[in-house]
Structure formats: C-alpha cells, structure tokens
Amino acid sequence: MSISDIKSRIDALTAELNQHNYNYYVLAQPTITDFEFDQKLKELEQLEKDNPELQDPYSPTQRVGGEITKEFKTVKHKWAMLSLGNTYNEQDLRDFDDRIKKAIGDDFQYVCELKFDGLSISLTYENGKLLRAVTRGDGTQGDDVTTNVKTIKRIPHHVKADDYPDTFEIRGEVFMHRAxxxxxxxxxxxxxxxxxxxxxxxxxxxxKLRDSAEVARRPLDCFLYFLYTDKRLFRTHWESLQAVSKWGFHVCEHNRLCHTIDDVIEFIHYWENERYKLGYDIDGIVIKVNSYAQQEELGFTAKSPRWAISYKYKAQEVETELKLVTYQVGRTGAVTPVANLKPVLLAGTTVKRATLHNANEMERLDLHEGDTVFVEKGGEIIPKITSVNTLKRKEGSAKIVYPELCPECGSNLIRKEGEAAFYCPNDEACPPQIVGKIQHFCSRRAMNIDGIGNETIELLYRKNLIEHISDLYVLYQKPDQLRELKRFGEKSISNMLEGIEKSKQMPFEKVLFGLGIRYVGETVARKLTIHFKDIDSLMSASYDELIAADEIGGRIAESIQLYFQDQRHIDQISRLRDSGLQFSRQEQEIIFSSDKLAGKTFVISGVFEQYSRDELSSMIEMNGGKILSGISGKLNYLLAGDNMGPSKLEKANKLKIPIISDEDLLKMLND
Structure with missing residues (x-):
C-alpha cells in the first residue's frame, strides 16, 4: 500500500471505530459484534505501529486507559472556578437584567447555554497538548485527574488547529448519557x-476512580463552555465558543445568542419541556453577558460573577395513587421493592412504576396501602416516590411491611451489617437468581455466547433443560427436546450450540466474571486471575492472601471465600472444567527483541506520560529484562514515574538502587 492508501485506511478505521464507540457507549445500540470491533481495532493498531507519523491523536487506540493513580495531586486553579448565582423564577431574571442595564447601559447581549448536570472540569493546554485536567474542588484548588480525563473520547489530546494560543485553559462539564x-x-x-x-x-x-482502564470502560462525555487566556483573543464569549469549536472541542450546539431578556425567557421556556428529548440531563439554563469588556466592567462578588446567572428548573413532581408494592429478586439475590402506580404523565413519559430502593426507604416513607404519593423525576432516571400525602390516606389502611421471606422461593431473607439491601441466600434454588446467573454467564461482557438470548434462557429453564450454567454444555445431548421448543428451528439450535462450543475458548478472567460471584465484576476478575493464575489457587487462598492481591478489599475477599465454601459451587466448577472451560491464565509467550537488558531486574512505580505500565513491562521483558514485585538488594533499577509511592523511593535510596525514567529506559534500549 502507498502512504496515501495507508492514511486513507487509518482515517476510515478511526472514523468507523469512533462511530461504533458512540453507538455502543452512548446510544447503547451496537451495530457490530465485539469480535468485529476488536479485529478492526487490531488492524488500526498495527497500521499506526508501522506508520507512527500517521497516527491520529483522536484515534480509538489512544483511549484505553491503563494507568493506576495512587492518589490525586491537589492543583491550585490559575483562575478561580466560581459558582453561579441561582434563581427559579422569571422575576429574578428581570431583576438581574435591570442590574446589568444600570451598570453598563442597554447595549449588550446574552449568551444562553444549557446547564449540564455533571462534573465541572478545567483543562489546561500547552502548545496544543493537553497538559492537565483538574476538578473544581473548593473553587480555588482541585484534584488532578488528567490520566482519567485522557480516556474521554470527546476531549482532544492535541488541538487540531493552527491559531490557538501557546497556553490556554478551557472549562467544561463531564457527564454521562442516560442510555x-x-x-x-x-x-x-x-x-x-x-x-x-x-x-x-x-x-x-x-x-475519581484510581484505575484509568476502568474509567475508559465507562463512557463519559464532555461539553466545553469557557475559554481562559492570559491575553484576550476575542471580543465576546460567543466568538470564543465558535473558535474553540473549530479547534476541535465539543461545544453544545444548542447555545443561543440573545438580544433581550425576553429572548432569554423564551429560550428557558422552550427547553423546560424539550430537555426531556435530550440524551443527557440538564437542570437549567446559564445566562452570560456576551462582551468580555462588559464582563470585566461588571466584575465579581466574593463567590460568583456579576455578569452571569443560572436559571434552575424545578424537579417535576406529580401526585398519583400507590396500587401495590412488589419485590424483584436480582441475580445476586438482592430484593428490591418497586411501587406500582396508577399511570401518570411525568417529564414527558407515562410513569407506572417507581423504585423504593430498600427497606430503609420504605420505612422512611411510612407507606400504607392505597396511599396518595408524590413522584419525582428530577436528576433521577428512574422515577422515585419522594413523600406521601397523608391528608388523603384512607382510614384504617394497613402499613406496608417489607417481607421476611423471599417472594420467589420462600427462603428467609438476610441483611449483612452495614448494608441497606436484604438478600435471598438460596442462590442455587431461587428461580430468578438461577435464570439471572445463566443470563449473566452468557452475556457479552462475560462468556459472549452467540445464539442464546435472555428469553431463550428463560424458556430453557421453564422446560427443565437447564438449571445451572454447567447444563449449557450438555445441551448438545438433547437435540430432540430442543426441537420440541416453539420457534426453535434447526438453524437456531445449530447457532446456539456453536456459540456454546466457542465459549470454551474464552479466557479465565471471563469465566471467573461469568460465575457471578458477588462483588467480582470485570475489573476484579481480571485482577484476581493475574494474581492467582488458576482457579485452584484462588479457591484455596486465605483471607490474607486474597487482600494481598491488587485492589482486593475485605468485602470482596469475604464474598469469594463464602462462595467457595459452598460445595454446590465447587461441583459446578468441576463440571465446567470437565466441559473444557479455561480455569487457568494463559501467559503470553514473550518474543525477545534483543538481549540488551539480559540479567537486569526492574520495578516499575508511578504514572507515565508516554507509556502504560503494561507497555513498559513488555518492553523490558522483550529485551531480556525481568520485572520484580518489590524493592530489594537484588534489584538493578527502579523505573519511576509521577506520583510514585514515597516508601518505595525511600527504600530505593537507602539501598542505593539507581532510579531511572522512561526516557532513560529508551536510551538504554537505543544505545
């Protein structure tokens, strides 16, 4: 391929994968399989590796995270991050407008912006490169969360323009789409x-997570809305928004330039209802005087600028009748109370159900049968009952009491100290727990079994064809029973059995996650398999050995031990192992690039700008070096990045171990 053809392919893959990321993370509507996505990503990674000069700073390959932040450094803001004055009524807005006119006359404009319900962030760029990302904190100083912010796909690592200043700061809001x-x-x-x-x-x-790889798996977005520079580049706020948008920053398309306070109020009225059609939450409108010169003239109070104000929408609340409280049993056995309501229109949708969260919340509300309740859908996605209209309570109505027995299997519910939820402990015989476990095991994030959806699993369970996840791997022995199922033809059966067979190749970390051990999510499963290598080591691990693993706390350790104390779980693992599933970590064979580091030992600590710690480890091992877990007299080098633990530094200095940077390592390899 010519350079032109390679660049075209890189650009096409970058655009396609960014769109697939958006479809998956934001819209929750993936259009290709994980396997297809991974294959395209690998192709792009190889093209970029072979042609680094063509790599796009917005490439999906650069958004994977991987750094561990032990603690967040506190950074003082160059420009204070002040809060805005709030109002909930139009008269306050008109009073605000009158104060502006008295101070600067009638010749001015407003910029109206949606008030995003997220987390304020300040981004500093030097020479077009993202230098630092800091939270609001107390307004004068905040936490440095640069490593995590770099995983957000909408925030550029490098500015794609040629007319930006050498140094600038841009403020915005980090948020998550509802889907x-x-x-x-x-x-x-x-x-x-x-x-x-x-x-x-x-x-x-x-x-604020410490593992940026986990942050990267949680799709955040960001709107940018204010530019700060030492030397003023633009006359108005509106001009600056247009400019930063051209530089590649994500600026909300719904901003509006208004000439009068009546225009502002019209904008507010429009979005009071239209906000429910957005894919993200807003809780009001921000109004700013447009001219920077006029902003300076108006100045600041101790807490907020005099040239801006926010109008907050009141959370929508309606009154309706409580028909019935039902209880849902989840995969982990958690029992969640749900209020079934007389249908009522709220925030643009018809609400029939509302969460009651847990027994504590039910007690707080003091619910009685047939109560008239207030339902709110403000910052909550799921409607919630906020209070009861006791004036309308029917005389003699009975209080609703949280059950002592599981509504599905009749087992006694338990609640652990310090937890709000009650749980059904009968995880091997409670129907919704059984079905939920199998559905989780087959899900895309776990074993990714094609050809078997949630409805199919429910059907197979009702027909007594499966009762445990291990039963999936003997379904091929029951072709006649499968053919008897409605809407289950030969092709469907073939696809399902093929998907089950392929799942035997899924790595140990996916199998462990698929088992559904309480508190063992994807990240925890990966950490456990890296540390213990195989299921036997994990099953026999003591409490102290478990909490010695990276990021494994006491609650997780107790849950793992409790799981493996149940002989039924051990039997299931034995059956799965006999079926050919992977219960040991397959270590990747290292292909040595050279022997330049042969006989040398390294410990890696801290956060690095150019490479992840995994990449540095691989680099060392591929050139003959060895990674040690701790500092001792046998260590040759401590490879140190930012935010390295002080105890390691102190010990290395005491033992007179050379401390090198990632640049020093590259020099050793290039020497």
Missing amino acids: AFERLNTERINNGEVPYANPRNFASGTL
Missing part, C-alpha cells in the same frame, strides 16, 4: 453492587 447510565447501572445491580442514583453521581464517581 449509558442505565446500561452500566444495570450491570452494577447484577453484580450485587449499589446502583448510582443518577448519571451525575456515576460520572463523578467514575472520574
């Missing part, structure tokens, strides 16, 4: 984890 929030929250519930209340909390929690 992505619902999908990820469902996964948390299925994994026995506490769900987030709304996308803002999920986005905030994600940005």
